[in-house]
Amino acid sequence: MTARRVLEFLVDTPLALTAASLPDPLAGSNNWVVAPRFSETGRPLLANDPHLAVGLPAVWHQVHLEAPGYHAAGVSFPGAPGVVVGHNERIAWGVTNLGADVQDLYIEIPHPEDPYSFLYEGAYEPARVIREEIRVKGRDEPEVLEVVITRHGPLISGVVEVEVGAAAPDYPLALRWTALEQHHIYETFFDVARAADWESFRQAVSRFSAPGQNFVYADVEGNIGYTATGLVPIRARGSGQRPVPGWVADYEWTGYVPFEEMPSLWNPRRGVIWTANNRPAGIDYGHYLGASFALPYRAIRIGEALLGPEGALLPPDAEAPGSPSFSVGQMALLQADTYNAQARELAPLLEEALARVEDRARSAGVDPALAAEAARLMRVWAREPFEAPDAAGPLIYHTFYERLLERTFRPRMGDGLYEAFLKAGQPTAALDRLIRYRPDSRWFDDPATPQRETLDDAVAAAFVDAVAALSRDYGPDPESWNWGDAHTITFAHPLGVVQPLDRLLNVGPFAVGGSGLTPQAAGFRWEDEGGYPVTTAGIWRQVVEVGNWDASTHVVAPGQSGHRVSPHYADQVDLWLQGRQHAQLFSREAVDAAAVHRLRLVPAR
Template identity: 35%
Template sequence: MKRLLRVFAWLLGLAILAVLGVVLAAYVTLRASLPQVEGRVALKGLSAPVEVGRDGSGVVRIRAQTLKDLLFAQGFVHAQERLWQMEFQRRVGQGRLSEVLGEATLAQDRFLRTWGFYQAAKSAYERLYPEEKEAVDAYVAGVNAFLQSGAPLPPEFRLLGFRPEPWTGPDVLVWAKMMSFDLSGNWEEELLRHRLLARGISQERLLELIPPYPEDAPTILQGEDLELPLKREEAPAALLRMAPPRFLEASNNWVVAGSRTVTGKPFLANDPHLRLGAPSLWFLMALEAPGYRVIGASLPGVPGIVIGRNDRIAWGVTNVGADVQDLYLLEDVGGKGYRYRGQVLPYRVREERIPVEGGKEEILRVRETVYGPVITDALENPPQVPMALRWVSLDEEDHILMAYLGINRAQNWQEFVAALSHYSAPSQNFVYADADGNIGYIAPGKFPIRKEGHTGMVPVPGNGEWDWQGYRKPEEWPKVLNPKEGFLVTANNKVTPQGFPYALTYDWAEPYRAERIRELLLAKERLALEDMKAIQQDQKTLLFRDFRPVLELLNPLSERAKTVRERLLAWDGTMDKSSEEALVFALWYTELTRLPKREVGEEFWDEPRYLLRAMREGDPNCDQPNTEYRESCLDFAALALERALDRKEALRVRSWGQVHRATFPHAVLTHTSLKRFTDRRVPFGGDRYTVNVGPFDPETLLMSHGPSYRQIVDLAHPEASLFIHPMGQTGHFLAPGYGDLLPLWAGGEYLPMAFAAPARERVLLLEPGR
């Protein structure tokens, strides 16, 4: 028996060694795919040597002798560090995820193919200006140089069992289209309003459920600063004054003139709020060539710097949320055509072949109209009436890359504005500062001119009567140079003051973040760099300020609720991750958002001004069903507090950060056993309305969106400027630098935003090859 046990133990040991050997071999193979960061590499396509330096945090500084070589090297480095991310992004834009991921992504591919993102990217590439095309082609050549270099591919390719195809120009442009889609949500708002009206909700009631932007709330521009003449603003139809889209990406930026700073020169700060993931959306770089010297945040897959500074100017962006999408209700004629201008036009049918992993293929027939694709064909629960989409980002021509190339090189306000004359979509709030002390703002983009009576807030008949009548001219765009107030704040709040000649949209973010930034900027006579950091990290929610009077009035239903209410009334509203009051307030407000569920058909309705009006004036939804007692809205608020405390006890936590965590999932591997290597979570504070934003899923309390990048530029001491993004520079989940910036980001720390290379810099020399 002992002999058998020894043999069994010996065999078990051999099996364990064999498994460990396989695991070790796989680990060694995967580690071999880490990017080369030192030495020399010969690459066909370069005209002269290029230096690629990396500091200890992985920030890359590329120094080249020509712009073409510089962008070639940028494409090469992006591919070194983020090839899998770039591959995933272009497959999203192409609608080709199912080819490698199977039927699980087939519905997503159908949706993306129906919209025609890649078709639009191919059309735009064919119409690029020569300088623009040369930049795109140089970048693409750099990506392909990496693919041809013989370097091992990132582990995701090995795990999924395929190799990437060579890159092309449309692969670059399609991600710009996807970013535009991510930042343009009007089509969803139109569908929402259409659905609510179909439920029998009146226009007047809709105004109560989704209140208009407050007239006394801050606008980005003041009437006294505008170049365009103001007019008497007529109130639009009740239905059309709506509140912000619930899921539109948000951001903050502000710029302060030297008259308000301790240095006598401007400060410019920016933190775009986008989806969080592993790796980060951004890649920090400095790019240097004759006539081109810029540093900031780049997008893997796209040439140039999107947000940053050069030697003379700095800029930052937030989403305007301009209404550049319209849905058109089609009078369908037998499924073969639609009625337009008195005629029946046949649908143009675009056939899309979607390969599915395993050798299958699905054929999708997309109906197209004079407006664009019939996107309701791709919805899971389509409305009864088919709707076609008109969207500026599906236009045949798009020169947004030309705009960014010009911004990167601009030396003054005039050159900055001239560069943006090429800008298309998504419209952004650009704040500007320069070394001479000027500050400015401009909202560029292709803003549709609509017929009077068509505000773009609800679907309109697609019969030709409501077609767009062109786009606004650049000289009509909202802009200001050196405003009298001495600073500019944008937080997705309303851009234009009363009387502006036309409407960019009727959807604006709640003004809480903008109001808080303004409070902090006005709190001191002179502001320093440390003040900019403090504002960017601020997590005091003005939402609590508005709802505190409700707590004062409600009658707690239990002793525990009474105790908690007293603690909340003594609280200052700071949503710190260590705060128990922040946890209770978040849970209570979440319960309040359930108020109109029966009426609107949605579990959570995060419209604070509707909820406040209900608490102050009453609302039909406050009376609970199946009870003899007629409940008031304060009764509902008291019951909501009890439910919040029940949920807190079930969670068994005492602080906000224990459940409110910023999540960084891998796009694919998060669904596998490898997620423990790829995914990250960190405790975080804030809520949707704090400057250091912390929006959360009301079901899970997890945070999937947030500050995807932060920068603070000091125009008096540019090399003292700061930037940071979460996760790390590399996308390789076995690399030492994977996720190394996350603790800095979560802790409110920054990296130097400096051209000067640190003392310890690893340098890779890219040399011309044959």
């Protein structure tokens, strides 16, 4: 195999090689912070709800730790030391994933006679080989795995397989990833929990390397701030969106974006800061951060809820219009908001096509009146697109979007690549951008027909496909179709996959509103069959009234304990489903007054 052969394949099949694993576009997190002048009590308000996998026990554990030189409350990961997200006596902080591009794939060329040496700048370099032995019950000999690490990172060929529908050359790919660098994660959060002001907070998070985070901040002096963190590579050439030649120095990382140059804000005139995994800086920012940030719709809704439609568009250094006044309870309600801004924004672009669904239905053998009524329901809903579990609009919308995804991408990708695209690509974002910015794209043309189809043709056909599926699964009356019939959440225990343990250990299913596009994140996977079961959500939600710590609230679903017989196994799930939270008491007096049980651990003498 030669370098020329590799480059020819790279040019000929760019889609195949860029179908690498990317973040789930329907997962993410929200955080925001409000300046004192917009708070009912004159104190900053900070809200955070990280969106992670749904399961049981919950991924988050509520903690309140007090020791000499350390007093903080919030959540941690079970088994991890200290408070990861929360507040101490002086400051509060919240996080969302930055989503920067911190992975590159390098095409490596091995020596023809030595598979552990690889070409670089005209000479072959030996790789580092780690031999892993895994003992397996019932076997005399262990399972042996070799991890081969080039100058760029471990080889992942054979670990990540994607059917690309083309004759790929037998080349190895090495992964360079900032997560494989040296880290100080636990030290960072330990120092954050002891920070007393913006300077000490910034110093603490400057050491946070991976995964990059958007930190929002507030303190008892009334200050608010934001800073992006994490190692973000500076590339000598290219953007890292495709595999690059690893046998030359042209595509090496030359360093990382200095922390002082990462996006940040300090007491912006606008008075509000929010992040939702959206792009953290404008096009005039001096460094390349990435191209796979979350769609902006959660951020749009949060900004509009805090500052109104006009205020949400203002840059941070502009004065916000009006004088909103928020409470802890209102912030909690926003975390449970199910408004789908994407549906509102796309509705005008789909209007003309939806007017043609009756004709398309006739030709497809679907009741035209049924298709017209479903289109009417979706149009009416899209004017105020709240994704309530008892609403028909969101079920019609997401089913239609799924069918449009399939009609747009499957014919040209083929089954194998399309299924991989659903699992590991960013299908929701890809289709959204085509509709908004490239409505004349050839992706909307069906290669199986002689005529050239347009976006409108694809929309009408996909909508009729959706109506046929919905009438088959939920009956012939669109008014009776409910989002919550298809969109449910189950907190599943690892042992709950076995019957009858599922009935004993799992909590749910429950009908829920929202989706991955709404502030109340309830993301699902397009590749799942049988509805849209929730796979990611804001399992923990917190709202902090900075300085008046006992007024803060939070909730973790389904409960604090992983023991099935514990009364705290699922005692917070109803609060969570209702969008409510319970008090997060912090002062010694409040904690002692509310204490129900006490456990005292005394060292052995």
